[in-house]
Amino acid sequence: MNAIDIPLDRLPPQQRAVICAVDGERTFRRRLMEFGFVPGAEVTLRTTSPVGDPLDVVLRGARVSLRRREAASIGVRLLGP
Amino acid sequence: MSTPPWVALAGCPNTGKTTLFNALTGRRARVGNYPGITVERVFAEALTPGGPVTVVDVPGAYSLAARSADEQVAVSALLGLAGNPRPALTVVVLDATRLERNLYFALQVIELGSPVILAVNMMDAARSEGVQLDLDAMSAALGVPVVGVSARQGEGIDALRAEVARVLAEPAAPPPWTWTPGPALEADLAALAPAAAAMGEGLSPGATRALALWALLSIDSSDELTDVPAGLRLQVLARLKAAREAGRDVDAEGVTARYTWIDAQMGAWIRRSPVPRSWTDRLDAVLLHPVAGFVLFLGIMVVVFQALFAWSEPLIGLVEKAIGLAGSGVQAVVPAGIFADFLTDAVVGGVGNVLVFVPQIALLFVFISLMEDTGYMSRIAFLMDRIMNRVGLHGRAFVPMMSAYACAVPAVMATRTMERRRDRYLTMMVLPLTTCSARLPVYTLLIAALVPATVIFGVSAKSLVMVGLYLFGTITALLAAAVIGRTVLKGERVPLLMELPPYRRPSARSVGRRVARRSWLFIRDAGAFIFVCTAILWALLYFPRSNAEVEALERAHAAVQAPTAEQKAAFALEIEGAQKRGSIAGRIGHVMEPALEPFGQDWQVGVGLLGAFAAREVFVSTMGLIFGMGRDVDAESAPLRARLQSEKRPDGKPRYTPLSALALMIFLALACQCMSTLAAVKRETGGYKWPVFMFTYMTTLAWVCAVGVYQAGRLLGYG
Numbered sequence: 001m002n003a004i005d006i007p008l009d010r011l012p013p014q015q016r017a018v019i020c021a022v023d024g025e026r027t028f029r030r031r032l033m034e035f036g037f038v039p040g041a042e043v044t045l046r047t048t049s050p051v052g053d054p055l056d057v058v059l060r061g062a063r064v065s066l067r068r069r070e071a072a073s074i075g076v077r078l079l080g081p
Numbered sequence: 082m083s084t085p086p087w088v089a090l091a092g093c094p095n096t097g098k099t100t101l102f103n104a105l106t107g108r109r110a111r112v113g114n115y116p117g118i119t120v121e122r123v124f125a126e127a128l129t130p131g132g133p134v135t136v137v138d139v140p141g142a143y144s145l146a147a148r149s150a151d152e153q154v155a156v157s158a159l160l161g162l163a164g165n166p167r168p169a170l171t172v173v174v175l176d177a178t179r180l181e182r183n184l185y186f187a188l189q190v191i192e193l194g195s196p197v198i199l200a201v202n203m204m205d206a207a208r209s210e211g212v213q214l215d216l217d218a219m220s221a222a223l224g225v226p227v228v229g230v231s232a233r234q235g236e237g238i239d240a241l242r243a244e245v246a247r248v249l250a251e252p253a254a255p256p257p258w259t260w261t262p263g264p265a266l267e268a269d270l271a272a273l274a275p276a277a278a279a280m281g282e283g284l285s286p287g288a289t290r291a292l293a294l295w296a297l298l299s300i301d302s303s304d305e306l307t308d309v310p311a312g313l314r315l316q317v318l319a320r321l322k323a324a325r326e327a328g329r330d331v332d333a334e335g336v337t338a339r340y341t342w343i344d345a346q347m348g349a350w351i352r353r354s355p356v357p358r359s360w361t362d363r364l365d366a367v368l369l370h371p372v373a374g375f376v377l378f379l380g381i382m383v384v385v386f387q388a389l390f391a392w393s394e395p396l397i398g399l400v401e402k403a404i405g406l407a408g409s410g411v412q413a414v415v416p417a418g419i420f421a422d423f424l425t426d427a428v429v430g431g432v433g434n435v436l437v438f439v440p441q442i443a444l445l446f447v448f449i450s451l452m453e454d455t456g457y458m459s460r461i462a463f464l465m466d467r468i469m470n471r472v473g474l475h476g477r478a479f480v481p482m483m484s485a486y487a488c489a490v491p492a493v494m495a496t497r498t499m500e501r502r503r504d505r506y507l508t509m510m511v512l513p514l515t516t517c518s519a520r521l522p523v524y525t526l527l528i529a530a531l532v533p534a535t536v537i538f539g540v541s542a543k544s545l546v547m548v549g550l551y552l553f554g555t556i557t558a559l560l561a562a563a564v565i566g567r568t569v570l571k572g573e574r575v576p577l578l579m580e581l582p583p584y585r586r587p588s589a590r591s592v593g594r595r596v597a598r599r600s601w602l603f604i605r606d607a608g609a610f611i612f613v614c615t616a617i618l619w620a621l622l623y624f625p626r627s628n629a630e631v632e633a634l635e636r637a638h639a640a641v642q643a644p645t646a647e648q649k650a651a652f653a654l655e656i657e658g659a660q661k662r663g664s665i666a667g668r669i670g671h672v673m674e675p676a677l678e679p680f681g682q683d684w685q686v687g688v689g690l691l692g693a694f695a696a697r698e699v700f701v702s703t704m705g706l707i708f709g710m711g712r713d714v715d716a717e718s719a720p721l722r723a724r725l726q727s728e729k730r731p732d733g734k735p736r737y738t739p740l741s742a743l744a745l746m747i748f749l750a751l752a753c754q755c756m757s758t759l760a761a762v763k764r765e766t767g768g769y770k771w772p773v774f775m776f777t778y779m780t781t782l783a784w785v786c787a788v789g790v791y792q793a794g795r796l797l798g799y800g
Contacts, residue, residue: 026301026332027148028576033336034144035578036182041340050371051467054577060181063581065463070576 006078009055009071011045017076018042024073036060037074085126085133086249087166089159091190092174093183094141095456095582097202100591101174101232102138105242112602116164117307119767120154131246137168143182145189146298149305151502156295159193160288162281163308170196170248172241177207177214177229178583180351184343187223192294194255194287196248197225200241205231206585211354219350224256233588255287259346260338262294265329269320270294276313297321298335361456361583368460378464381457382483385448389441389487390518396440404433422623423616431615434695435608438490438757443600445484445491449498450595452480454587458498459579466577472559473566475504476577482558485512488519490607493761494599503572509765510565510775513758514558514751516551519697522716523749524550526701530722531742546743554750561782569774603764610760618695621666622688622706628663631656658709666691667707680748680787681741685728693754700749740799744791751783 005020019041022032036059037043044058054067090105092098102110106125115122124137139158140151147153153163161167173190175183180201191197201216220227228244230237262270273293278284280292299306300317324331367373408425415421452458462476469476477499485492492512496505528543535542638644638652661667662685670687677687685707692703705714705721714721728736753759759772766772 022333027304028578030146030298030332030336031144031576031578033332033340034146034185036185036340038333038337038340040337040344047369049463049467050369050374051464053467054463056369056463056581060179062179062182065459065466065577065579065581067466067577070578 005075007072008043008045008057008074008076009068011043011076011078013045013047016042016044016079018079019074020077021075022073023075024070028070029073032066032070032074035064042079043074043076085135086169088127088134088136088245088249089139089168089171090136090174091139091155091159091171091186092141093143093176093186095580096141096174096176096183097232098141098174099138100588101200101202101230101238102136103591103594104232104235104238106136110598112598114767115154115158118150118154119765120151122158127242127245129242129246129249131250134170134245134249136172143186145186145295147295147304147306148299149502150307153299153306153308156292157308159190159195160281160284160292167281168195170198170245170252172198172200172245174200174202177201177203178210178212180214181343181347182580184347185339188259188339188343189291191223191225191256192258192287192291194285194291196252196255198241198244198248199223199225199227200237201227201229202232204229205234205236206583210359213352213354215350222346222349223259233591255285259342262338263334265324265327266331266334269297269324269331273297273313273316273320276310276316279310279313280308294335297331359583364584365460365581368457369463374464378461381452382480385445385480386483386487388444388448389484389491393440393444393487396444397437400436400440401433404429404436407432419623419626423619426623427616427619430619431612434615434757435604435611438488438603439600441488442491442494442603443596445495446596446599447592449480449495450592451587453498454585454591456582456584459581462577462579463581472562474508474562475499475501478504478508481508482512482515485515485517485558488517489513489515489755489758490603490761493758493765494603496765497599501575503570503575506766506771507562507566507570509762509771510570510778511558511561513753513755513775513779514554514561516554516750517697517755519755520550520749522698523693523700524746525716526704526718526721527725527742527746529716530725531737531739533739546746550746550750553747557751557782561778565778603761606764607757607760610763611757614756614760615695618666618692621669622661622664622692622703624665625663626660628660630659630663634659654709654711657711658707661688661706676784680744680784680791681738682745682748683736686745690752690754693749694756696757697749697754738799740791740794743794744787747790748783748787751779751786753779753783 011017019037019039021039022029022037024032041059046056046058046063048055054065055071057064057066090098090102102123102125105127110123110125112121112123114120120140122137124135126133127136137158139155142152142155145156145159147156157163158165159168159171171190173187175187187199201214207214214229216227216229226244226248228237228241230241232238270290270293273296274289277292277296278289284292296309296313296317297320300309300314301321302318321331368377408429411424411429412421415424449458452461458477461479464476465479466476469478474482478496480498481492481495484495489512493509496508499505499508524547528546532543532546537545634656641648644652666688667684669691670684673687674684677683685704688707689700689703693700701716701721702712702714705718706712708721708724710718710720710724725737726735730736753776759776762772762775763769
């Protein structure tokens with residue numbers, strides 16, 4: 001990840017971003033990618049669960065929920081408004 | 082006539098696959114398991130213009146790649162591997178409103194090379210959300226037929242039937258893959274193909290190539306796949322190692338190419354007109370609100386709980402009344418004697434013990450189906466994940482755990498809402514520790530009879546003990562989850578990856594079907610076990626018919642001149658009591674006594690515990706029988722309470738004390754004292770392993786805790 005990339009769990013709410021890297025343990029990384037978290041895909045952090053975790057993310061026209069811990073393995077780059 | 086061809090119905094979760102299955106097949110679905118695994122396989126006949134076909138509902142998945150045997154079911158079912166029949170055709174269901182999410186799976190299925198039809202479902206929802214689809218362009222790009230349907234409205238179903246018949250009659254050659262693997266990946270696939278071909282007989286070259294890719298993405302050193310030839314496994318591991326060393330990312334090569342294609346093509350088929358804020362967003366603003374969301378969630382849970390606890394009561398009453406009528410019917414027809422008693426108490430009683438659970442199971446599944454079909458169940462997981470995850474439970478485990486306060490049997494069945502086996506089993510193993518309503522009469526009796534009426538801080542000790550028992554059960558269940566999840570069911574930490582589907586209106590038909598199916602499966606699969614246990618328990622208390630005490634009583638009664646009706650009734654109860662005390666169960670009670678003594682109980686309680694195995698509340702009536710008061714006593718029975726208070730040990734001290742009552746209640750709180758729960762667990766796990774484990778760990782835990790409390794209490798000078 002280069003300097004302007006941040007992990008998905010630190011994306012500010014409603015900020016559009018594009019995925020630039022997916023890391024992590026093999027099976028889960030594969031699952032993330034098959035779920036649509038591939039480099040180049042656009043994501044927006046919609047909100048977090050009222051208790052802080054998991055996240056509610058918009059990806060490919062659908063809402064997906066994943067925990068912060070795993071979201072940290074997805075690197076994103078902010079997009080302009 | 083030849084057997085109808087198999088048509089597999091596959092798709093991602095939340096695409097309305099089950100609704101489409103029902104729309105295609107009518108109501109005569111059969112439920113079994115996939116070969117060698119306890120994953121439910123639902124199949125049914127459907128009519129097409131070309132004749133009947135057998136449609137099999139393949140478990141929903143986002144990808145065919147698998148890590149566990151459960152996930153592997155999808156690829157096995159689609160290719161006819163591992164003992165599955167090979168489908169002649171696969172219908173892939175997609176959600177028109179979220180095509181880009183479902184196309185990845187569809188591409189994988191198309192790559193398998195057997196005939197495929199894409200059924201784009203929820204066309205009605207897409208229209209109202211301003212999504213316009215060009216299905217012809219989609220079909221041309223993918224090389225397979227595409228049919229638009231709205232399963233809930235029944236729209237497009239006949240067109241789908243016609244298309245199924247047409248493709249079965251004249252199957253087209255499979256389209257080429259939409260993407261071209263790079264040279265290195267292509268070399269991997271070519272090298273692995275021969276070994277992959279060994280996974281099934283007569284696989285087409287296309288299927289073999291797709292299986293090679295499947296193997297490359299699924300197999301690693303710690304997967305839990307079955308039926309993978311050793312040669313294939315070794316070759317895959319070697320290929321993966323070589324790829325790693327060459328700096329390649331095989332997973333990305335296999336996955337991103339499909340998405341690149343999807344992203345490039347989609348624009349040509351889809352037009353989205355911008356819509357104002359959707360209903361789902363508006364609802365979620367409330368339902369996932371930090372305050373309102375939780376308040377509503379708790380409100381919904383209270384309603385579910387109320388239904389299980391209170392609304393089920395009149396229905397259960399009806400079942401019991403019907404069973405009672407059947408029993409008296411038998412007695413009226415069959416001459417009195419062992420056979421009549423067997424029919425009334427063991428046979429009719431056994432059927433009753435099964436049917437009595439149906440109202441709660443049906444009610445719980447009404448709510449579960451509603452929550453799943455509307456999309457609210459995913460929100461529950463979203464709200465509860467963090468809290469439940471603390472002890473290693475899935476967010477969705479909340480509903481079964483809560484239902485267990487009413488009854489563990491429907492709760493065990495409700496674990497089905499979780500996809501992963503480990504999550505289901507872990508929840509099942511701990512939920513009988515929560516205080517179910519059948520424990521209530523037993524607690525009530527023991528507390529009323531033996532806990533002193535002392536008032537502590539303005540609250541009676543009796544209520545404190547009751548509340549304490551509820552808390553104790555809950556905390557133990559959570560602790561047990563934490564322990565079992567880290568030991569017996571230790572699995573890799575599985576990350577949450579869940580869709581929050583748009584809210585949808587549920588359909589009464591689909592809810593009704595699910596409720597009927599679950600109730601029927603319980604009767605079919607758990608019924609026999611409960612029935613046999615009832616008969617055994619009946620026999621244990623029924624035989625032998627006479628003993629020395631009974632004979633002595635009979636002689637004494639015979640000496641009474643012209644007894645009154647009242648006396649006669651009392652004699653009968655005395656004799657019944659003596660018979661029960663001398664029964665096989667009574668003897669087992671005596672044998673158990675050394676294990677009961679350390680927590681302050683005697684053989685009579687032992688018999689009660691044995692009887693309670695039929696259902697916990699039977700403890701009360703068994704104690705009534707043993708004490709010669711008949712079976713019609715209940716928790717409010719004054720004579721039974723008095724008897725518990727007045728029983729003496731040989732040394733003249735009270736037999737039952739507040740301390741021994743507390744120890745007994747702790748035992749009852751933790752012990753697996755319920756054959757029906759065990760039957761339900763056996764049904765859901767498909768064998769005896771897990772019910773045996775559950776029974777063993779719970780009973781051991783119960784005994785250790787009860788003995789600990791009793792002995793510590795004695796050391797402190799109580800009892």
